[in-house]
Structures are given as structure tokens and as C-alpha cells.
Amino acid sequence: MATIVPFGPQHPVLPEPLHLRLVLEDEIVKEALPTLGYVHRGLETLASIRDMDQMVQIVERVCGICSCIHAHTYCMCIEGLMGIEVPKRADYLRVIWSELHRMHSHLLWLGLLADAFGMESMFMHAWRIRERVMDVLEATAGNRVIISVNKIGGVRRDMSPDQLRWVLQVADELEKELDLIKPVLTNDYSVKKRTVGVGVLTYQQAYELGAAGPQLRGSGVAQDIRMTGYGAYKYIDFAPVVEKDGDSWARTMVRFRELYQSIDIVRQLVSSIPDGELAAKVKGKPMGEIACRSEQPRGELMYYVKATGDKYLDRVRIRTPTFANVPPLLVMLPGCEMADVPIIALSIDPCISCTER
Amino acid sequence: MGFFQELLHKSRMKSPWLIHFDCGSCNGCDIEVLACLTPVYDVERFGVLNIGNPKHADILVVSGTVNPRNAKVLKNIYDQMPEPKAVIAIGACGTSGGVFREAYNVLGGVDKVIPVDVYVPGCPSKPEAIIDGVVLALEKLKVRKPEKDTEPLVADLKKAREFYENREERQVTG
Ligand code: SF4
Numbered sequence: 363m364a365t366i367v368p369f370g371p372q373h374p375v376l377p378e379p380l381h382l383r384l385v386l387e388d389e390i391v392k393e394a395l396p397t398l399g400y401v402h403r404g405l406e407t408l409a410s411i412r413d414m415d416q417m418v419q420i421v422e423r424v425c426g427i428c429s430c431i432h433a434h435t436y437c438m439c440i441e442g443l444m445g446i447e448v449p450k451r452a453d454y455l456r457v458i459w460s461e462l463h464r465m466h467s468h469l470l471w472l473g474l475l476a477d478a479f480g481m482e483s484m485f486m487h488a489w490r491i492r493e494r495v496m497d498v499l500e501a502t503a504g505n506r507v508i509i510s511v512n513k514i515g516g517v518r519r520d521m522s523p524d525q526l527r528w529v530l531q532v533a534d535e536l537e538k539e540l541d542l543i544k545p546v547l548t549n550d551y552s553v554k555k556r557t558v559g560v561g562v563l564t565y566q567q568a569y570e571l572g573a574a575g576p577q578l579r580g581s582g583v584a585q586d587i588r589m590t591g592y593g594a595y596k597y598i599d600f601a602p603v604v605e606k607d608g609d610s611w612a613r614t615m616v617r618f619r620e621l622y623q624s625i626d627i628v629r630q631l632v633s634s635i636p637d638g639e640l641a642a643k644v645k646g647k648p649m650g651e652i653a654c655r656s657e658q659p660r661g662e663l664m665y666y667v668k669a670t671g672d673k674y675l676d677r678v679r680i681r682t683p684t685f686a687n688v689p690p691l692l693v694m695l696p697g698c699e700m701a702d703v704p705i706i707a708l709s710i711d712p713c714i715s716c717t718e719r
Numbered sequence: 720m721g722f723f724q725e726l727l728h729k730s731r732m733k734s735p736w737l738i739h740f741d742c743g744s745c746n747g748c749d750i751e752v753l754a755c756l757t758p759v760y761d762v763e764r765f766g767v768l769n770i771g772n773p774k775h776a777d778i779l780v781v782s783g784t785v786n787p788r789n790a791k792v793l794k795n796i797y798d799q800m801p802e803p804k805a806v807i808a809i810g811a812c813g814t815s816g817g818v819f820r821e822a823y824n825v826l827g828g829v830d831k832v833i834p835v836d837v838y839v840p841g842c843p844s845k846p847e848a849i850i851d852g853v854v855l856a857l858e859k860l861k862v863r864k865p866e867k868d869t870e871p872l873v874a875d876l877k878k879a880r881e882f883y884e885n886r887e888e889r890q891v892t893g
Contacts, residue, residue, distance in 0.1 A: 378741050378749065379789065400789045401743035404824040411821060423818055426747025426843060470750060489757035507747040507843050715746045
């Protein structure tokens with residue numbers, strides 16, 4: 363006989379209200395039914411009462427973890443509509459801050475995953491390392507989480523040469539710390555036992571269901587929107603991180619290796635950052651339609667903006683990566699044990715406030 | 720108050736247990752609440768523990784705006800907590816709705832649904848401010864003896880409840 367067990371919306375492993383109804387037969391999950399809408403705010407409609415500059419602050423608050431990338435993508439849209447050329451230094455700074463966000467997001471996720479295993483000390487270590495990144499964000503941008511450095515046409519703040527040097531130093535320290543926790547993650551018997559072969563998503567499924575980000579790359583699809591070369595990504599060289607197996611372990615490794623990749627990208631950017639203006643002049647109002655894509659820590663983010671030359675934008679549509687990752691999650695869950703549900707759910711790195719906006 | 724209750728009350732002041740619930744927050748405040756637990760801020764050295772079960776908790780930490788859907792969940796969690804209890808609203812969102820207060824699905828701050836004792840400002844609130852908020856909430860708990868009756872709830876939940884009760888009809892999946 364099937365039993366229905368609710369998972370969430372208030373659940374110890376996840377700070378966010380993800381709600382799944384699990385149809386169980388004994389200990390085995392037969393089906394998972396998601397219920398969304400606990401954090402829906404309807405902020406896309408705020409575009410009708412906030413002008414395009416104020417919207418930067420609103421879209422930053424779609425998600426506190428990757429706020430910088432949201433603002434970056436939104437600004438790219440408006441700049442594309444108005445034909446603004448962003449100064450090169452601003453592009454570099456935006457991407458440095460974006461990569462710092464990616465690092466802190468992945469470390470945060472690593473901590474939560476470790477907590478779900480019951481590895482309390484790993485959780486503490488991951489978050490201790492993350493505080494280094496937060497210190498950099500606080501010192502360079504003035505706030506820890508929502509940094510509001512992007513504005514239409516460029517950035518608000520500059521990084522001094524001292525700060526840039528410090529960023530490099532922190533990147534080195536971060537790499538050392540990661541090397542220290544890597545064996546704990548990769549050699550631990552219980553971590554392998556709970557992740558290898560659990561929650562498998564094949565190449566075909568990932569492709570057909572439209573998975574995004576580390577979820578997609580964990581299944582062997584080498585797709586990374588950063589490769590399209592928006593922002594300063596066109597000036598540096600890197601390759602998408604790909605794993606073949608498609609299980610929770612593969613996704614964990616993708617994110618872990620992306621941490622190293624981010625460190626590398628930050629190094630490349632800091633060492634080649636040009637001098638120059640911080641922001642271009644913005645005149646007039648945007649007109650037309652545009653869609654822009656970028657790579658968030660969780661995957662592909664898309665913004666669609668429609669403007670009619672008015673003070674207010676006509677429409678802002680945000681498609682977030684977790685929204686794309688929920689259907690694959692529902693494919694991965696059936697057949698697993700009840701006890702594995704938190705880990706599989708965490709392995710897609712769900713960000714519910716993004717999903718529901 | 721009997722001897723045991725006195726003892727319980729004293730120990731509660733020494734080691735308050737928190738439960739964290741995320742209403743419609745943007746995650747900024749959530750991760751700052753979690754950051755309080757980690758080595759840099761480490762509230763556990765003060766005996767503050769984050770737990771998942773409302774029945775064990777003394778202080779409810781809420782971040783984010785309230786909407787008709789999670790109002791019910793929030794109230795449910797609040798009702799399950801034993802007396803005495805305190806509520807902390809985190810961030811601009813928890814206080815008044817913040818940047819989202821004009822959005823169509825936002826009722827406002829946490830105090831629209833349950834009585835709030837401490838408001839922690841900031842967007843997002845800094846971990847230091849959150850820890851300070853917990854200390855202030857403890858002051859309130861101190862004078863709230865266990866015998867005291869529950870305060871009446873100020874919320875107008877009628878609309879929210881109707882919305883929730885019709886949930887089956889609105890649902891597309893399952
Ligand atoms: S107060 Fe600011 S950081 Fe906190 S949940 Fe609201 S928008 Fe996010």
C-alpha cells in the first residue's frame with residue numbers, strides 16, 4: 363500500500379521551503395509530487411512600478427546567493443537594448459564578483475550537503491572557508507551577500523590594486539584549504555556509499571528534460587553558458603567541467619572542480635585587468651525586446667526584457683536554473699530510498715526563491 | 720512557579736533553541752542565519768542550538784515576506800511551539816515586506832500573521848545583528864513566565880485560510 367509522506371516545506375536539511383509529497387511503498391519512493399509557491403513574491407510585476415534603474419535592486423533580490431549574476435544579466439539586457447558599450451574594466455570587475463559569488467555558493471552547497479550526510483565537521487569547514495570569500499565581498503563591495511555593484515552601463519565600485527592583490531592571496535589560500543578537504547570528500551566511505559549510483563540522470567534524460575548547470579554537466583553534456591563569452595569571459599580561457607556518471611557523486615564532483623575553475627578564472631582576470639572607466643553614460647530609454655543568458659552557480663539563467671521607450675519596462679521575464687532542474691529531480695527520485703531523498707534533492711542545489719521568484 | 724519550572728526557566732535562558740523558518744525570503748537572510756552557526760560567528764558556544772522541530776524550540780526565527788500560502792505554515796509552526804516563546808523577524812522583508820512590499824503576492828511582514836518580539840533590520844541582516852536579536856529576544860523570554868497565557872493572535876487569517884483550503888482545486892500536479 364502506498365503512503366504519502368510530506369517532505370518540507372520546513373525541513374532541517376534545507377533552509378528553504380521545498381515541498382515534495384513522496385509516494386512511498388515501504389521505504390522505496392514510487393513518485394514525487396512537487397508543490398511550489400511558498401516563496402512566490404511576484405517580483406516580475408514590480409517592473410510596472412519601479413523604473414529600470416530601481417529594477418536592478420529588485421532583480422538582485424530574486425536570489426541572495428547569486429544576486430550579482432542576476433543583476434549582471436539584467437544589465438546586459440538593458441545595455442543590449444540601448445546599445446551601450448560597457449567599459450572593459452567594468453566587465454572584468456563584474457565577472458570577478460560573479461566568480462566570487464559562484465565560489466561562495468558552491469561552498470555553501472558543499473556545507474549543506476555534508477550536513478545532510480551527517481558530516482557536521484565538514485559543514486563547519488566548508489562554511490569557514492566560505493567566510494573568506496564573504497570577507498572579500500564585504501571589503502570590496504560593502505555588503506556580505508547582496509552587493510549591489512552592478513548598474514546599467516557598468517559598475518558602481520572599483521577595486522584598488524591592494525584589494526586586487528588581496529583577492530589573489532585569498533584565491534591561493536582558498537585553493538590550499540580546498541586541497542585539504544578534498545581527500546575527506548573523495549576518500550570517505552560513507553560519502554561514496556550515499557552518492558555513487560544514487561539519483562542517476564542519464565545523458566539522454568538530462569538533455570531531453572532540459573536540465574541546467576552542474577546537473578547537466580554531471581550527466582556528460584558539456585554545456586556552459588560562460589563559453590558563449592558574455593562579459594569578460596571572452597578574454598580568458600577555460601573549459602566546462604564535465605563528469606560522465608550522472609549520479610549524485612558526479613554532480614558533487616562537478617561543483618567541487620568548478621571551485622578550482624573559479625579560482626583559476628579569478629586569477630586570470632585579476633592578472634590582466636585593464637585600467638579605465640567604470641561606467642558608460644546612459645541616456646534615453648530602452649526600446650524593443652531582448653533575451654540574455656548567463657551561467658549561474660546552478661545553471662543557465664535567462665532574462666527576457668521588453669521595453670516600449672517608456673519610463674517603466676513592459677515585461678521582465680526571468681527563467682532560473684532550478685526551475686529547469688525540478689523535472690529531472692522528479693525523474694531521479696522514483697526508485698530511491700526514503701533516506702536518500704534529502705541528498706538527491708540537495709544534489710541539484712535547489713534554490714527555491716529563484717524558482718518561484 | 721514550582722522549583723522545577725524555575726530550574727527549567729533558568730536553563731532555557733542559558734541555552735535557547737532556535738527554529739528557523741524561511742517565508743518568502745530571497746535566501747540572503749537565510750544564509751546569514753545559517754552563517755551564525757558556523758565557526759566565524761559560532762553561536763553554539765553560547766548554547767544556542769538550531770533545531771528542526773518546532774516542538775523543541777524556544778525562539779522562532781523568521782526571514783522573508785509572508786504570502787497567503789506560507790502564512791498557514793508559519794502559523795502552524797508557531798502554534799506547535801511550547802510556551803514561553805519569542806519570535807524574531809529577520810531583515811527588511813520580515814519587518815515590513817522590504818523591497819517586495821508592493822508585489823501582488825506579498826501580505827507584508829511577519830507581524831501580519833504572528834506577534835513579533837524582535838525586529839532585526841538590514842537587507843540582509845548581518846550575522847552580528849541576528850545574534851544581537853537573539854539576545855534581545857532572550858530578555859523578553861526572561862519575563863515571560865511559563866504560566867502566562869498565550870497572547871491572542873492578531874492575525875486576520877480568514878483569507879489565507881480559504882486560500883489554503885482550496886489548494887486541492889488549484890493544484891495542477893497530483
Ligand atoms: S531582507 Fe533583503 S536579503 Fe533579506 S530576504 Fe529580504 S530581500 Fe533578501
